Amino acid sequence: MSEKVKQIEWYLDELDCANCANKVETGIAKIEGILDSNVNFMTKTLRIEIEGDQEADILPKVKQKLSVLEPDIHPTLKKSGAPIGANGLPIGLKHPQDDLSTNVDEYHDHDAGHEHTHAHGEGDKDEIRKSFIRLIVGFGILLAAIFAPVSGTISLALFVTAYLVAGYDIVWSALLNIKNGQLFDENFLMTIATLSAFYIQEYPEAVAVMLFYQLGELFQDIAVDKSRRSIAELMDIRPDYANVKTAAGIEKVAPETVKIGDIILIRPGEKVPLDGKVVSGTSAVDTSALTGESVPRGIKVGDNILSGFINKNGVIEVVVEKPFAESTVVKILDLVQNASGRKAPTENFITKFARYYTPVVVVAAVLLAVVPPLVIPGESFNEWLYRASIFLVISCPCALVVSIPVGFFGGIGSASRKGILVKGSNFLEGLNDVKTVVMDKTGTLTEGKFAVTRIESASELTEDRLLELAAYAELHSSHPIADSIKEAYGKTIAEDRITTTNDIPGQGLQVVVDGQEILAGNAKLMAKFGIAHAPAPETGTVVHIAVDKHYAGYILIADAIKADAKATVAGLKARGIRTIMLTGDSRAVGEAVAKEIGIDEVHAELLPQDKVAKLEEVLASKRKGEKVIFVGDGINDTPVLALSDIGMAMGGLGSDAAIEAADIVIMDDQPSKILTAMDVAKETRKIVWQNIIFAMSVKGVFLILGAFGVATMWEAVFADVGVTVLAVLNSIRILKK
Numbered sequence: 001m002s003e004k005v006k007q008i009e010w011y012l013d014e015l016d017c018a019n020c021a022n023k024v025e026t027g028i029a030k031i032e033g034i035l036d037s038n039v040n041f042m043t044k045t046l047r048i049e050i051e052g053d054q055e056a057d058i059l060p061k062v063k064q065k066l067s068v069l070e071p072d073i074h075p076t077l078k079k080s081g082a083p084i085g086a087n088g089l090p091i092g093l094k095h096p097q098d099d100l101s102t103n104v105d106e107y108h109d110h111d112a113g114h115e116h117t118h119a120h121g122e123g124d125k126d127e128i129r130k131s132f133i134r135l136i137v138g139f140g141i142l143l144a145a146i147f148a149p150v151s152g153t154i155s156l157a158l159f160v161t162a163y164l165v166a167g168y169d170i171v172w173s174a175l176l177n178i179k180n181g182q183l184f185d186e187n188f189l190m191t192i193a194t195l196s197a198f199y200i201q202e203y204p205e206a207v208a209v210m211l212f213y214q215l216g217e218l219f220q221d222i223a224v225d226k227s228r229r230s231i232a233e234l235m236d237i238r239p240d241y242a243n244v245k246t247a248a249g250i251e252k253v254a255p256e257t258v259k260i261g262d263i264i265l266i267r268p269g270e271k272v273p274l275d276g277k278v279v280s281g282t283s284a285v286d287t288s289a290l291t292g293e294s295v296p297r298g299i300k301v302g303d304n305i306l307s308g309f310i311n312k313n314g315v316i317e318v319v320v321e322k323p324f325a326e327s328t329v330v331k332i333l334d335l336v337q338n339a340s341g342r343k344a345p346t347e348n349f350i351t352k353f354a355r356y357y358t359p360v361v362v363v364a365a366v367l368l369a370v371v372p373p374l375v376i377p378g379e380s381f382n383e384w385l386y387r388a389s390i391f392l393v394i395s396c397p398c399a400l401v402v403s404i405p406v407g408f409f410g411g412i413g414s415a416s417r418k419g420i421l422v423k424g425s426n427f428l429e430g431l432n433d434v435k436t437v438v439m440d441k442t443g444t445l446t447e448g449k450f451a452v453t454r455i456e457s458a459s460e461l462t463e464d465r466l467l468e469l470a471a472y473a474e475l476h477s478s479h480p481i482a483d484s485i486k487e488a489y490g491k492t493i494a495e496d497r498i499t500t501t502n503d504i505p506g507q508g509l510q511v512v513v514d515g516q517e518i519l520a521g522n523a524k525l526m527a528k529f530g531i532a533h534a535p536a537p538e539t540g541t542v543v544h545i546a547v548d549k550h551y552a553g554y555i556l557i558a559d560a561i562k563a564d565a566k567a568t569v570a571g572l573k574a575r576g577i578r579t580i581m582l583t584g585d586s587r588a589v590g591e592a593v594a595k596e597i598g599i600d601e602v603h604a605e606l607l608p609q610d611k612v613a614k615l616e617e618v619l620a621s622k623r624k625g626e627k628v629i630f631v632g633d634g635i636n637d638t639p640v641l642a643l644s645d646i647g648m649a650m651g652g653l654g655s656d657a658a659i660e661a662a663d664i665v666i667m668d669d670q671p672s673k674i675l676t677a678m679d680v681a682k683e684t685r686k687i688v689w690q691n692i693i694f695a696m697s698v699k700g701v702f703l704i705l706g707a708f709g710v711a712t713m714w715e716a717v718f719a720d721v722g723v724t725v726l727a728v729l730n731s732i733r734i735l736k737k
Contacts, residue, residue: 005049007048012073014073023069033054033061036048142162142208167190174192196389239272241255258323263319266315272307272310273327276305277305278318285309402728404691417735422677430645432678434627441559452555456556459547459552459553469513498511498512499513504528507528519531519546531546540559542557543556566597583604612639629645647663648665695723
């Protein structure tokens with residue numbers, strides 16, 4: 001984003017209608033000076049992009065436009081970067097009326113006493129209770145109108161009263177929309193349909209349809225609210241407080257107030273509030289909320305620890321290394337909550353489809369009401385008006401425009417639960433079209449650090465004894481190879497067993513241990529002392545060992561291949577996906593790793609610009625509609641991550657630059673999460689298309705039945721709100737997978 005372009009977010013407190021969200025997005029985009037407009041229905045946020053110096057002129061216009069498009073929405077400016085919390089509101093916002101204004105308070109005049117009147121309930125318990133009471137009262141009046149021994153004006157008055165109790169807000173919203181020149185929303189359609197029923201004196205049906213429509217809308221809102229809360233619960237990792245060590249003792253404070261360098265105390269059962277390094281204590285931490293790992297991870301002094309982890313047993317002290325605004329937990333919440341703002345092609349298609357579909361059906365309904373009575377002798381206008389009213393009820397596209405965003409949002413939530421952060425619905429859907437996966441080697445397919453991968457004894461010595469002698473020989477060396485040998489040995493080294501140490505530069509070490517001369521080094525060292533040995537067949541760093549001038553064997557040091565790398569490549573091949581490895585390492589090492597794990601194609605000894613050139617070749621050769629993934633972790637991978645169709649970064653060891661450039665972040669560095677992400681994407685697409693086919697099929701059938709006079713208003717209501725509720729509930733299933 002250009003430095004001159006500013007991004008501003010608004011929280012739309014009562015936005016519970018996906019159709020309304022699309023209307024707001026389109027309407028705001030038409031304001032002069034708005035570069036981009038995006039409404040995220042699931043998080044109730046409007047994000048706009050404007051020129052940085054146009055803020056004072058444009059913000060009042062946005063607020064004015066919102067009051068025209070949706071009078072019941074009272075927008076609130078969000079603090080920069082503040083994600084939505086587990087309560088469904090922006091972090092730090094306890095109630096919709098709380099002030100979240102930035103430096104433009106003069107444009108914020110939120111009415112704290114506003115009473116909810118929007119046609120779509122907020123899902124709040126009080127609102128649900130009020131809505132049910134209203135529906136019960138309306139239904140009671142309807143029964144009185146039908147069965148009470150009254151007639152004429154009194155009977156009509158009871159029906160009208162029941163109608164207004166059930167649908168006064170819908171009628172009022174329809175009138176406001178008409179005043180503002182906005183037709184073709186569900187309020188207008190239901191108002192015209194039910195008033196048409198009144199006109200033909202079908203009073204009970206008109207009232208009952210409004211009551212059941214409102215009941216269906218209420219169930220729909222509850223279902224959407226459940227999906228929001230289900231995802232919020234998955235991401236309920238935001239810490240509520242931090243225990244800061246001060247001169248006066250331990251002080252419990254808000255994480256936002258903690259500074260870099262402060263020492264925080266984390267007790268068993270508490271969430272880690274900020275990123276830092278352990279300076280005291282040992283413990284095990286539950287990392288599942290961030291990485292999807294079910295097994296707790298042990299930590300000790302010197303280990304890095306991330307906010308969002310949960311301390312399991314020991315008391316630890318951590319020095320804070322990042323402010324709360326830049327902590328892992330805030331970044332993850334922001335990524336997940338805002339991901340559905342980047343809409344998938346399917347979502348965009350449905351939005352455009354609904355924009356044209358509803359007006360077409362309304363015109364068809366008008367023609368259905370007018371043309372047959374004029375051209376077919378003996379046909380009743382009232383009969384065809386009734387059929388047209390059914391058309392209007394069925395035409396509402398809510399089932400599609402609600403369930404599709406819920407489906408993708410659920411998919412993103414499901415992926416985050418598995419330690420995969422997807423930055424947009426478009427990237428989640430794009431995973432279904434991947435035909436080539438290009439991967440870096442170091443840190444992606446391998447561990448990114450030296451480790452003992454093989455011990456080969458050439459004498460009577462056991463492998464354990466050979467490793468022990470090598471560890472003693474390397475005791476005083478600080479070389480990474482020596483460190484890997486000592487780490488593999490893992491026992492305390494008794495220094496008094498060593499009597500002589502001689503470092504031979506460029507070759508190795510000559511050490512006397514327990515009276516035995518130990519030589520540990522490369523082939524040049526063996527040649528220097530005339531010790532015959534066979535060359536090691538593996539690729540890597542070989543440390544040859546000789547005891548009293550007799551060759552004892554060798555230890556192979558290499559960048560260990562990750563445990564799940566081979567299975568990942570096999571899984572990709574089983575799906576018909578080509579695999580390519582790009583590495584800056586030597587050709588021998590690159591080809592050895594590629595052969596070990598089954599990579600189809602390898603290009604080695606590449607500089608960052610060479611990786612870009614190779615990826616451009618891959619992108620140029622792909623077919624239309626196919627996607628190419630690049631998976632990497634280092635700063636040198638940033639250009640190719642940005643260039644690829646979908647960039648995946650390893651979030652545990654990966655650099656900040658790589659994670660920032662990536663479209664998907666794997667939090668636990670396991671390559672197998674590539675397959676997991678694809679599985680989530682496949683399941684999400686399946687559910688989304690189930691909803692599309694189900695909704696279109698039911699609506700199509702009932703449109704035909706309504707036109708031929710077979711379907712009634714009651715069935716039309718089911719074809720609208722009933723289908724919507726079922727589609728939303730189907731979308732929530734992705735969270736259970």
